[in-house]
Amino acid sequence: xxxxxxxxxxxxxxxxxxxxxxxxxxxxxxxxxxxxxxxxxxxxxxxxxxxxxxxxxxxxxxxxxxxxxxxxxxxxxxxxxxxxxxxxxxxxxxxxxxxxxxxxxxxxxxxxxxxxxxxxxxxxxxxxxxxxxxxxxxxxxxxxxxxxxxxxxxxxxxxxxxxxxxxxxxxxxxxxxxxxxxxxxxxxxxxxxxxxxxxxxxxxxxx
Amino acid sequence: xxxxxxxxxxxxxxxxxxxxxxxxxxxxxxxxxxxxxxxxxxxxxxxxxxxxxxxxxxxxxxxxxxxxxxxxxxxxxxxxxxxxxxxxxxxxxxxxxxxxxxxxxxxxxxxxxxxxxxxxxxxxxxxxxxxxxxxxxxxxxxxxxxxxxxxxxxxxxxxxxxxx
Numbered sequence: 001x002x003x004x005x006x007x008x009x010x011x012x013x014x015x016x017x018x019x020x021x022x023x024x025x026x027x028x029x030x031x032x033x034x035x036x037x038x039x040x041x042x043x044x045x046x047x048x049x050x051x052x053x054x055x056x057x058x059x060x061x062x063x064x065x066x067x068x069x070x071x072x073x074x075x076x077x078x079x080x081x082x083x084x085x086x087x088x089x090x091x092x093x094x095x096x097x098x099x100x101x102x103x104x105x106x107x108x109x110x111x112x113x114x115x116x117x118x119x120x121x122x123x124x125x126x127x128x129x130x131x132x133x134x135x136x137x138x139x140x141x142x143x144x145x146x147x148x149x150x151x152x153x154x155x156x157x158x159x160x161x162x163x164x165x166x167x168x169x170x171x172x173x174x175x176x177x178x179x180x181x182x183x184x185x186x187x188x189x190x191x192x193x194x195x196x197x198x199x200x201x202x203x204x205x206x207x
Numbered sequence: 208x209x210x211x212x213x214x215x216x217x218x219x220x221x222x223x224x225x226x227x228x229x230x231x232x233x234x235x236x237x238x239x240x241x242x243x244x245x246x247x248x249x250x251x252x253x254x255x256x257x258x259x260x261x262x263x264x265x266x267x268x269x270x271x272x273x274x275x276x277x278x279x280x281x282x283x284x285x286x287x288x289x290x291x292x293x294x295x296x297x298x299x300x301x302x303x304x305x306x307x308x309x310x311x312x313x314x315x316x317x318x319x320x321x322x323x324x325x326x327x328x329x330x331x332x333x334x335x336x337x338x339x340x341x342x343x344x345x346x347x348x349x350x351x352x353x354x355x356x357x358x359x360x361x362x363x364x365x366x367x368x369x370x371x
Binding site: 106150 | 221234237238239264266267274318345346349364365
C-alpha cells in the first residue's frame with residue numbers, strides 16, 4: 001500500500017492550491033444560492049493526528065450540523081461540510097422561508113433536512129468539478145447524509161478508512177465565512193483515503 | 208458532577224488508566240466503542256477508545272494496539288494488572304457503536320455493530336463480565352467513569368445524561 005509514501009511540504013502546498021481552487025468555486029455557488037457573500041478559503045493543509053483533526057473542526061465535544069459525502073471514482077475519500085448550528089439555521093431558513101426551523105430542537109422537518117443536504121450537494125459538486133478539471137480525475141460523490149451531533153462522533157466516521165493505514169490524516173480544511181459575521185462559522189473537509197494519495201499526487205505531477 | 212476532581216482524558220484510538228482520585232473520560236464516541244475495565248475494590252479503572260474491530264485489519268507500519276477491540280482490551284487488562292488490579296476481579300462497562308450516517312460503503316456503515324460484537328467477543332475470551340452497556344442507536348456519546356462509584360455517565364446531544 002502507499003503508507004510508505006512520504007508526505008512532504010511540497011505535497012501539502014499542492015493540495016492547498018487545489019483546495020483553494022475548489023473552495024473559490026464552491027463559495028461562488030453558495031453565495032448565489034443564499035444571495036449573500038460567502039467566503040471560503042484554505043488556511044492550511046496538514047498531516048494531523050485524529051484528535052488534532054477534531055480540534056481543527058472546533059473541538060471533539062462541539063455540537064455541529066455535519067453533512068457527510070463519500071467520494072468514489074478515480075479517487076476515494078470522505079468529505080464533510082460542518083456548520084455551527086446558528087449558521088446552519090440561518091442557511092436553512094433562508095432557503096426554505098421557514099423561520100421556525102431550528103437544528104437545536106429535533107425532530108427536524110423533511111424540507112429543512114433536504115435544504116441542508118442540497119447545500120451539501122451544491123458545495124461538494126462545485127468543489128469536485130474544479131478538482132476534476134484541475135487533476136483530470138473523475139470523482140463522484142454519494143448522496144449527502146446529515147447528522148447533528150458532536151464533532152468527534154461525526155468526523156470519526158470519515159476516519160475509519162484512514163485508520164486501517166495510519167494514525168494521521170491529510171486534511172484539506174476549508175473555512176467558511178459569512179459576510180458580516182465575525183467568527184468562522186463552518187468548515188469543509190476533504191479527507192482522501194491513503195490508497196488515493198499516490199493517485200492525487202501523480203495527477204498533479206508531484207510524484 | 209465532581210467538577211473539582213481531575214479528569215483523565217482518553218483520545219480516539221487511545222487508552223489510559225485512573226486511580227480513585229480521578230474520573231476518566233472520552234468524548235465524541237460515534238461508531239467507536241468506549242470500553243471501561245475496573246477493579247471495584249482496588250478503585251482502579253482503565254478506558255480504551257476502540258475504533259476498529261480487529262487488529263487483522265491493520266495495514267500500518269506500526270500497530271497502535273488501542274485502536275482495535277482485540278489488542279486494545281487485552282493491552283488495557285495488562286496495564287491494569289501492572290497497576291495492581293486483580294485480573295479475576297475485573298468487570299466491564301461499554302458504550303458507543305452508533306450508526307451516525309445512513310450512507311456510505313456497507314463495511315463502513317456496519318462499523319458500529321461490528322465494533323460492539325468484537326468488544327463483547329474479546330471480553331468473553333478474557334472472561335471479563337460485562338456489567339452494563341449503552342450501545343447502538345444513531346447518537347454520539349461522551350462518557351465518563353468514576354472508579355469510586357463504578358458509575359459510567361453517558362451524555363448524548365439531545366437525550367441528556369444517564370448513568371449505567
